[in-house]
Amino acid sequence: MKAMNFFxxxxxxxxxxxxxxxEATLSAxxxxxxxxxxxLPVLMVYAALNTGLPTVAALAILGGVWFDTLSANPxxxxxxxxxxxxxxxxxxxxxxxxxxxxxxxxxxxxxxxVVPLLAVLLMLSGGKELLLGWGSLWQxxxxxxxxxxxxxxxxxxxxxxxxxxxxAERVETSFRPDREIHRGRL
Amino acid sequence: MFKNINYLALGAVLLVVVVLLSLPTRATAxxxxxxxSWFLPLFGLSSAAHQLPVDxxxxxxxxxxxxxxxxxxxxxxxxxxxxxxxxxxxxxxNDQLRALFGWERQRPWRLxxxxxxxxxxANWWRTVRIDRGSLQGLTNNLPVLSADGSLIGRIASVGRxxxxxxxxxxxxxxxxxxxxxxxxxxxVVTASDPLDTSLVELAYLASNASLKPSQAVxxxxxxxxxxxxxxxxxxADFQPVEYGxxxxxxIKLDADLGSLEQVWVLFP
Numbered sequence: 161m162k163a164m165n166f167f168x169x170x171x172x173x174x175x176x177x178x179x180x181x182x183e184a185t186l187s188a189x190x191x192x193x194x195x196x197x198x199x200l201p202v203l204m205v206y207a208a209l210n211t212g213l214p215t216v217a218a219l220a221i222l223g224g225v226w227f228d229t230l231s232a233n234p235x236x237x238x239x240x241x242x243x244x245x246x247x248x249x250x251x252x253x254x255x256x257x258x259x260x261x262x263x264x265x266x267x268x269x270x271x272x273x274v275v276p277l278l279a280v281l282l283m284l285s286g287g288k289e290l291l292l293g294w295g296s297l298w299q300x301x302x303x304x305x306x307x308x309x310x311x312x313x314x315x316x317x318x319x320x321x322x323x324x325x326x327x328a329e330r331v332e333t334s335f336r337p338d339r340e341i342h343r344g345r346l
Numbered sequence: 347m348f349k350n351i352n353y354l355a356l357g358a359v360l361l362v363v364v365v366l367l368s369l370p371t372r373a374t375a376x377x378x379x380x381x382x383s384w385f386l387p388l389f390g391l392s393s394a395a396h397q398l399p400v401d402x403x404x405x406x407x408x409x410x411x412x413x414x415x416x417x418x419x420x421x422x423x424x425x426x427x428x429x430x431x432x433x434x435x436x437x438x439x440n441d442q443l444r445a446l447f448g449w450e451r452q453r454p455w456r457l458x459x460x461x462x463x464x465x466x467x468a469n470w471w472r473t474v475r476i477d478r479g480s481l482q483g484l485t486n487n488l489p490v491l492s493a494d495g496s497l498i499g500r501i502a503s504v505g506r507x508x509x510x511x512x513x514x515x516x517x518x519x520x521x522x523x524x525x526x527x528x529x530x531x532x533x534v535v536t537a538s539d540p541l542d543t544s545l546v547e548l549a550y551l552a553s554n555a556s557l558k559p560s561q562a563v564x565x566x567x568x569x570x571x572x573x574x575x576x577x578x579x580x581x582a583d584f585q586p587v588e589y590g591x592x593x594x595x596x597i598k599l600d601a602d603l604g605s606l607e608q609v610w611v612l613f614p
Contacts, residue, residue: 181385184464184465185392185464187604190465194541195469196468213356216355217358217359221359225381226381226384227467230464230475231471232466232471232473233471234367234374237367239366247356283470290471291469291471291516291537292540294539295539295540296469298541
């Protein structure tokens with residue numbers, strides 16, 4: 161069971177690595193929508209619902225550092241917003257119907273909206289001069305909406321990879337040999 | 347409910363954040379470059395994947411088309427040769443005149459071509475990363491030009507194999523600029539709208555600046571980072587600001603910042 165969870169954590173981190181790389185190299189969202197979409201909050205929601213807090217922490221630290229490395233953000237700044245979102249979702253996960261597409265959509269939208277907002281607020285409070293204007297509002301809406309819409313797909317994609325590459329789930333049948341009724345000869 | 351491992355995870359996150367955010371700038375820059383090198387193999391793969399269709403198209407190009415291109419290139423090359431001869435004569439004359447007046451000799455610019463390998467994933471910065479670093483002699487604050495020679499930004503940080511370029515329009519790339527009109531009006535190129543990469547603001551122009559749309563804007567040479575005379579763009583529109591105390595103009599950039607593939611690093 162532990163090895164299975166470990167594989168899921170590795171898978172989430174690998175997806176985060178590829179997501180950050182894709183955000184830095186794919187210019188199509190920026191050209192078409194005017195904003196780059198961040199998939200780290202979506203992956204954080206997945207990790208918070210399907211793995212433990214150590215994986216949430218690892219994703220926040222590594223994902224945040226990778227993102228800040230390729231961006232002009234202060235190194236380590238993106239860790240806190242990501243972890244905060246993961247933390248909140250993780251401790252309410254028993255109340256969330258995680259397999260429901262609507263729940264995934266709502267959580268992904270909220271996370272994709274909150275994480276960049278917190279990052280910008282942290283940087284502004286640190287005295288950083290950011291490129292902000294009325295256009296930033298559109299960029300935030302695009303990040304929130306596209307992040308939310310992508311969440312169910314990301315959930316299915318990570319689950320699919322987990323099923324294909326990870327350990328197969330043990331399926332319990334309703335048949336129990338110790339409860340079998342042996343009938344004698346009539 | 348709250349297990350030890352949860353406390354450990356929380357402690358680890360807080361510790362990493364506090365340590366990273368309190369590191370000195372130089373250490374942070376080094377850490378960033380070290381962590382960024384994890385992505386270098388993927389950047390190599392990505393550029394190879396981009397190059398593949400180009401190579402395929404080159405292989406499929408008909409011979410007639412290739413011969414026509416060779417003919418055109420030879421013709422252009424002959425023209426450039428004659429222009430280079432004229433330029434050399436003008437340069438010699440310029441040097442002689444400078445020697446007569448006792449002016450300092452101008453050193454010719456040295457250029458190095460670099461490929462853009464990534465853009466900033468955050469929407470609130472305007473930076474790109476190029477595939478040349480300190481091994482190729484790059485240092486901080488070197489001007490960077492587009493493929494057709496107009497200003498796009500300056501080097502912000504340098505790694506061994508790559509460097510980060512902060513683009514014009516980002517709040518961390520201010521350029522002293524000169525409008526090529528009779529009054530030689532001067533201002534500072536500052537930020538632009540986050541959505542439109544083709545326009546930047548030219549602030550702190552005099553209230554009586556004699557601006558007209560489509561006047562050329564070049565670097566003024568003040569500030570010591572950008573040499574004088576590098577083209578930036580053209581005046582798009584202008585308006586008085588701060589109750590007419592000074593004028594602010596918008597510049598349509600010559601370079602297309604949204605589709606940079608190759609850039610020149612300028613060694614003044």
